[in-house]
Amino acid sequence: MPTAAALAPLPAPARDHLAQVFAQYPIEVVDGRDVWLHTPDGRSILDLYGGHAVAALGYGHPRWLAALERQAREVAFQSNAVPMEVRRRAARKLVEFSALPLDTVFFVNSGAEANENALRTACRITGRGHVVAVEGAFHGRTAAAAAVTHGSAAWYGYPRTPFDVTFVPRRDAAALAGAITTDTAAVIVEPVQGVGGAFDMGAEYLSAIRRRCDETCALLIFDEVQCGVGRTGHPFAANLYGVVPDMLTTAKALGAGFPVGALLMAPHVAAHLRMNDLGTTFGGGPLACAVVEAVIDAIRQDGLLENVRRVSERVRERCIVGPVTGIQGEGFLLGLRTRVPAKQVQAALLERDILTGTSGDPSILRLLPPFTLREEHVDLLAAALAELPA
């Protein structure tokens, strides 16, 4: 046990009292409208990053605002112990939207929490203590989610992981047989890796994982926290690739700015749930549920899946220009491969009032724009890239 003295000395306290753990963009934001962010000094910045893939409807979407306001006036909070129609409606809507045979929903507050519950459920149901994850994966920063996050040893912090973990190379079907065994509780995979650089796993590899899970009775978890809820131009990447997991986790775009996550389970998983297996105070709160409904309604009624597919095509057609040599990913989870470090391109674009993201791959610039982005915005990006040295 370290003494108090060993824990000191602390660095000088942060001036704004916030933990100094995030690299900061050199801009401040005061408001947002649709795909535009505004700074205190009057700049309008095109947001192609969406706050880490969250702002699916852009900013100030009328349906999102109205749902939040209406629900706040009706009743802002009651826990899962109190049945509420808005919670049942949100679960039904999410299941219908997914068009997948995953018919049971557990609402939580974040992506990591959804993964934590999926992994725990897999270990409990199978009675096994081994999990397989994929190199480059990011699944969150809680104990189990971080254990399956590739490279987390640098910041993990816990004395041990809750289960044994094997990482397999991306898209290497031959490596699956040795890694996924009858000791394996679950395989967790992002069908399109986000932090890993908008790297799509492809239908063939995901089908090979599905087959090996079936052979070994391991459960397959799709982490669609970043790539789900329409971001690929399909409800979920599972729909796009035609591979059905046993559990699917999602968050980010699901609330489009309001914190909410969900774990979707197949009937053969849900059948094992007992009273008190899962729990949360805030998860499934009425504000979150009202927003989930509004987000799904907006995606459907505004034709946003079609928009994502069409405008994504425009990025592929117009944006291999200047320092960009290729484009990977799906829909609005795109990785622009850059000849120079992506960080440099990101900084140059921000000087031209375009906000983008980087990734775990230093030569991939990541785009995670709102689903409301239009062709004219892509043309602004293409023009800005064309000004940069090739």
Ligand SMILES: Cc1ncc(COP(=O)(O)O)c(C=O)c1O
């Ligand atoms: C694929 C994926 N899973 C899980 C998480 C963790 O989500 P949260 O930050 O909401 O806990 C993230 C966050 O970036 C993610 O991209």
